[in-house]
Amino acid sequence: xxxxxxxxxxxxxxxxxxxxxxxxxxxxxxxxxxxxxxxxxxxxxxxxxxxxxxxxxxxxxxxxxxxxxxxxxxxxxxxxxxxxxxxxxxxxxxxxxxxxxxxxxxxxxxxxxxxxxxxxxxxxxxxxxxxxxxxxxxxxxxxxxxxxxxxxxxxxxxxxxxxxxxxxxxxxxxxxxxxxxxxxxxxxxxxxxxxxxxxxxxxxxxxxxxxxxxxxxxxxxxxxxxxxxxxxxxxxxxxxxxxxxxxxxxxxxxxxxxxxxxxxxxxxxxxxxxxxxxxxxxxxxxxxxxxxxxxxxxxxxxxxxxxxxxxxxxxxxxxxxxxxxxxxxxxxxxxxxxxxxxxxxxxxxxxxxxxxxxxxxxxxxxxxxxxxxxxxxxxxxxxxxxxxxxxxxxxxxxxxxxxxxxxxxxxxxxxxxxxxxxxxxxxxxxxxxxxxxxxxxxxxxxxxxxxxxxxxxxxxxxxxxxxxxxxxxxxxxxxxxxxxxxxxxxxxxxxxxxxxxxxxxxxxxxxxxxxxxxxxxxxxxxxxxxxxxxxxxxxxxxxxxxxxxxxxxxxxxxxxxxxxxxxxxxxxxxxxxxxxxxxxxxxxxxxxxxxxxxxxxxxxxxxxxxxxxxxxxxxxxxxxxxxxxxxxxxxxxxxxxxxxxxxxxxxxxxxxxxxxxxxxxxxxxxxxxxxxxxxxxxxxxxxxxxxxxxxxxxxxxxxxxxxxxxxxxxxxxxxxxxxxxxxxxxxxxxxxxxxxxx
Numbered sequence: 125x126x127x128x129x130x131x132x133x134x135x136x137x138x139x140x141x142x143x144x145x146x147x148x149x150x151x152x153x154x155x156x157x158x159x160x161x162x163x164x165x166x167x168x169x170x171x172x173x174x175x176x177x178x179x180x181x182x183x184x185x186x187x188x189x190x191x192x193x194x195x196x197x198x199x200x201x202x203x204x205x206x207x208x209x210x211x212x213x214x215x216x217x218x219x220x221x222x223x224x225x226x227x228x229x230x231x232x233x234x235x236x237x238x239x240x241x242x243x244x245x246x247x248x249x250x251x252x253x254x255x256x257x258x259x260x261x262x263x264x265x266x267x268x269x270x271x272x273x274x275x276x277x278x279x280x281x282x283x284x285x286x287x288x289x290x291x292x293x294x295x296x297x298x299x300x301x302x303x304x305x306x307x308x309x310x311x312x313x314x315x316x317x318x319x320x321x322x323x324x325x326x327x328x329x330x331x332x333x334x335x336x337x338x339x340x341x342x343x344x345x346x347x348x349x350x351x352x353x354x355x356x357x358x359x360x361x362x363x364x365x366x367x368x369x370x371x372x373x374x375x376x377x378x379x380x381x382x383x384x385x386x387x388x389x390x391x392x393x394x395x396x397x398x399x400x401x402x403x404x405x406x407x408x409x410x411x412x413x414x415x416x417x418x419x420x421x422x423x424x425x426x427x428x429x430x431x432x433x434x435x436x437x438x439x440x441x442x443x444x445x446x447x448x449x450x451x452x453x454x455x456x457x458x459x460x461x462x463x464x465x466x467x468x469x470x471x472x473x474x475x476x477x478x479x480x481x482x483x484x485x486x487x488x489x490x491x492x493x494x495x496x497x498x499x500x501x502x503x504x505x506x507x508x509x510x511x512x513x514x515x516x517x518x519x520x521x522x523x524x525x526x527x528x529x530x531x532x533x534x535x536x537x538x539x540x541x542x543x544x545x546x547x548x549x550x551x552x553x554x555x556x557x558x559x560x561x562x563x564x565x566x567x568x569x570x571x572x573x574x575x576x577x578x579x580x581x582x583x584x585x586x587x588x589x590x591x592x593x594x595x596x597x598x599x600x601x602x603x604x605x606x607x608x609x610x611x612x613x614x615x616x617x618x619x620x621x622x623x624x625x626x627x628x629x630x631x632x633x634x635x636x637x638x639x640x641x642x643x644x645x646x647x648x649x650x651x652x653x654x655x656x657x658x659x660x661x662x663x664x665x666x667x668x669x670x671x672x673x674x675x676x677x678x679x680x681x682x683x684x685x686x687x688x689x690x691x692x693x694x695x696x697x698x699x700x701x702x703x704x705x706x707x708x709x710x711x712x713x714x715x716x717x718x719x720x721x722x723x724x725x726x727x728x729x730x731x732x733x734x735x736x737x738x739x740x741x742x743x744x745x746x747x748x749x750x751x752x753x754x755x756x757x758x759x760x761x762x763x764x765x766x767x768x769x770x771x772x773x774x775x776x777x778x779x780x781x782x783x784x785x786x787x788x789x790x791x792x793x794x795x796x797x798x799x800x801x802x803x804x805x806x807x808x809x810x811x812x813x814x815x816x817x818x819x820x821x822x823x824x825x826x827x828x829x830x831x832x833x834x835x836x837x838x839x840x841x842x843x844x845x846x847x848x849x850x851x852x853x854x855x856x857x858x859x860x861x862x863x864x865x866x
Contacts, residue, residue: 126430133294135538144175144189144201152198152375152476153238154212156278160204161280162278162394163395165214166469167235168198169226172217173199176233176272177203177489182211196468197441200662208393208736211243212236213275215273216437222264225440227431229254229271235374237277237473240480241392242378246276246355246423250322254431263427264451279392289404289486290500290793294412295523295832296344297860299737300547300604302674302725303414303681304343305611306408307369308351308383311684313707323384325803326351328397330405338411341687341718342725345412345525349612350553351399353378353422354413360700363632368702369612371493372459374432376477379485396485403486412488414525415481419474420497420532425460426453434463441467444500447623457494457577465498471511474498479520487581492548494532496539504536507544508538516545527606547604548679554580554607559643559670561783562665562849563844564800567643575777577800578764580607581787582740583677601737609669610686612638615696617669617686621662622651625854627694630705652696661804662850666719667830671851675734675798676726687721688713727827727853733789733796736760760791784846788812795852797824811840811854824854 138226147162154175155162163175174188191199214236219227234253249612250257259265308686312318312328322328329346338346353375354365370380379399381389386396403413424435444454444462453461464470481487492498499509506512515521530540532547543549557580560572583602610617615626626645627637647661664690674680686691687710692698698706713788728734740762764772765786772785782806786799801807811824824840830849839857846852 137212139614144191144203146192146554147200147202149195149198149200151238152472153240154278155210156283158202158204159179160202161201162204163191163201163203164319165191165753166214166473166838167199167218167439168441168469169438170194170216170218171201172230172232173437174215175201176213176215176275177206178211178213178272180211180506182277185238185857188215196630206280208280210280211277212280212368213272213277214437218438220266222372222427222451223449225445227254227439228268229268229431229436231268232430232436233275233277233389234436234454235276237279237378237433237437237498238377238476239281240377241380242276242353243279243376243392244274244276246374247274248356248361248430250359251272252430252432253428255434259598272379281396282393282398284396284484288484289400289407289562292404292407293486293523294344294407294410294639295410295487295488298525298546298601299605299732299735300729301345301412301679302728303347303524303606303679304338304341304345304684305343305347305349305608305681306684307349307612307706309368309702310707312563312721315708318467321387322385324383326383326395326402333407334784335406337718339409340722340731341412341682341724343682344410345414346406346683347490347527348416350416350418350493351383352417353380354418354606357423358425358429363700365632366702367700368706369699371418371699372423374423376419377480378474385403386705396658397663400485407486413486413529414489414491415487416491416493417481418476418493419465419477419648420463420494421457421459421461421624422463426455427451429460442470444866452803456497456500456532456537457663458533461563462497462500462534466501466509467508471514474511475518475521476664478515479518482520482524487524489527491527493529495528495530495543496532496534496537500532500534501759505539505573505683506543507542512544518607537846543599543776545602549588549604549608550681551580551584551587551605551607551613551678553584554605554676554678555609555750556643557608558607558676561800562668562672563621563643563645564802565643565645567641571783572775577783578777578785578787581676581798582762584608602677602739603679603737606681607673607676607678608683608686609673610680610683611681612683613693613699615644615668616683616691618689618691619694619696621665622646622691624650624692625694626696628697630693630695631697631700632841636747638695642696655794661849664831667717668800668849668851669831670721671724671828671853672800673829674721674728675851675853676732677736677740680728682721684708688718731794731855733794734789753758760789763790764783765812767807767809767810767822767842771812784809786812795856797829799846799852799854800843801848801850804848805818806845806847807847808843825857826852826857830854851866 152164173191191201193199211232215230217230219226251269255263255265309324313324317333346703352373354370355373384395432479444464446452456462495507528549529542560566566572588600588604649804741759784801789796826838831847833847
């Protein structure tokens with residue numbers, strides 16, 4: 125078949141032009157216009173790029189059309205008569221010179237990196253690889269088998285119907301945000317209130333029963349685990365397991381059909397419609413949608429991996445290669461390869477993808493997996509890199525949340541506090557301090573002191589405060605610290621107080637996978653127990669940690685299921701458990717814990733002092749309070765006290781063995797007093813004078829006791845008893861029967 129041939133006679137398909145007409149250089153990808161499609165593909169090193177059309181089954185190639193170019197690395201063309209719904213792929217010709225970084229192989233059908241719709245199933249067949257198996261020269265060899273009949277195909281997408289789902293986007297102020305990390309499928313698979321036909325789908329996440337739970341809980345923003353088109357890793361083949369979390373993205377513009385309802389998942393257009401409808405419905409309920417996105421690596425893996433898209437189009441441009449051996453991939457992600465976001469066209473690919481998900485799909489922000497990869501240059505991570513600069517200047521992306529997972533697997537990969545501008549960052553130091561404080565031991569076995577607790581409670585000013593040295597560039601808000609206790613990657617909250625070691629045998633890797641040494645503690649028995657004392661201790665620790673999370677400064681993030689005691693049997697790496705291990709156990713949900721968590725978010729909403737967008741003033745600015753040595757009138761203040769009621773001094777923070785302390789927050793309208801006692805026995809606290817609001821000591825009233833021993837509304841006397849392993853919150857007595865709140 126010639127490179128520009130028309131469809132074979134007798135196919136029953138529309139006639140096609142014999143030659144590709146001149147096309148536009150923008151937008152990249154395949155776009156419907158003027159009775160045909162415009163095609164624009166980037167490849168700086170190809171010698172020829174072909175647009176290949178397939179029949180409806182995707183198994184028979186009907187024609188190949190050579191694109192024109194390159195001009196500035198772009199290959200373009202316009203093909204009349206091609207309508208939405210047609211299946212296509214790309215083939216790229218060029219040097220097969222692995223030692224120079226090139227792996228062109230026109231026998232391999234390539235997925236359009238800009239594909240809006242993807243059909244087929246990736247089965248990791250031998251012919252999907254650019255080299256033949258079993259050769260002594262391995263991936264340096266060339267495999268000339270055509271994988272076109274079995275390769276994934278893109279489908280020409282019709283323009284999306286306006287208006288888009290951002291028309292009703294709520295746009296919560298940063299200080300009001302409470303994040304809720306959730307897996308689309310796992311949330312609803314075992315939910316008895318959601319129709320069975322919808323469970324596990326985008327539609328289920330927007331079902332009124334789900335929305336009612338989110339609203340009751342008081343979260344504002346759903347942070348969805350990856351929803352972009354993903355495939356399973358080769359090592360899962362034949363195990364009965366799959367990449368459940370989805371951190372193996374191949375299609376940056378296509379929602380994963382595996383997360384759509386069964387009635388529509390066979391039709392990519394219907395999948396897109398269901399996703400957009402989900403976003404619109406969540407917006408109607410005042411809920412934002414943030415996507416976890418994976419632009420740091422792809423499923424093509426290292427040099428032994430398959431040739432699916434970017435590798436065949438132009439490996440040397442799209443990926444980072446080892447400087448001393450370009451035949452090998454640079455692996456800064458521990459996933460085999462590293463996307464070279466530093467390259468201008470790769471920067472464009474990522475930004476175009478982000479704009480698509482905001483402008484067309486309606487989402488409200490992104491959490492960037494292994495985010496330092498996005499800012500890596502030859503000199504390492506650079507907060508002033510071209511990608512960050514372009515991202516911060518984009519007018520559409522200026523409307524949405526930007527969240528970094530601030531580490532990758534490369535040298536100097538830990539970059540907490542060094543992201544620019546309005547980025548928020550997952551703060552693992554908060555996680556470890558909050559866990560260690562209440563569990564009674566830290567990462568190295570020693571106890572977390574009250575100084576470390578105070579730093580993390582007050583939004584980690586040692587990391588994010590712009591008055592302190594930072595490599596992030598520009599002022600940072602306390603809200604930049606995303607505080608969490610648990611996320612998808614690690615123990616659930618229920619498990620971290622029930623197990624002292626990981627139990628990942630179900631993953632099929634002999635318990636070698638998952639993080640070793642993750643902070644946890646079983647309080648005497650490994651796993652479930654009927655011992656009432658141990659159960660009580662676990663419950664106290666869990667509730668105290670939830671209170672610490674939701675009453676601390678910064679931006680809180682709750683992991684789905686932690687609000688009702690969901691567990692995974694001690695599995696701290698359930699990435700491949702698309703089954704009851706990884707799904708939320710709604711039948712066993714503790715409704716009283718849901719109510720308690722909802723009360724914590726209510727307190728956070730009612731008191732602006734608990735969600736402050738500026739750094740607190742402090743008398744000493746000693747580094748433990750996240751504050752400044754600034755007591756301007758009306759400036760909110762944060763002061764620390766020991767249990768005897770004495771204001772903490774610098775030497776008091778260095779006193780070994782003491783953990784209990786109190787924090788007073790105040791401004792011109794409100795005041796709050798938080799007391800923490802992580803010890804196994806009750807502790808007496810002296811209430812400090814409450815003179816910070818109006819100059820009068822009008823006392824304190826209990827707002828919360830995480831242990832449940834003290835009823836809200838109790839008026840505090842000179843001394844109060846804080847129960848064992850408990851956090852208490854005190855506020856102003858009510859005026860005319862109405863509690864002081866913001």
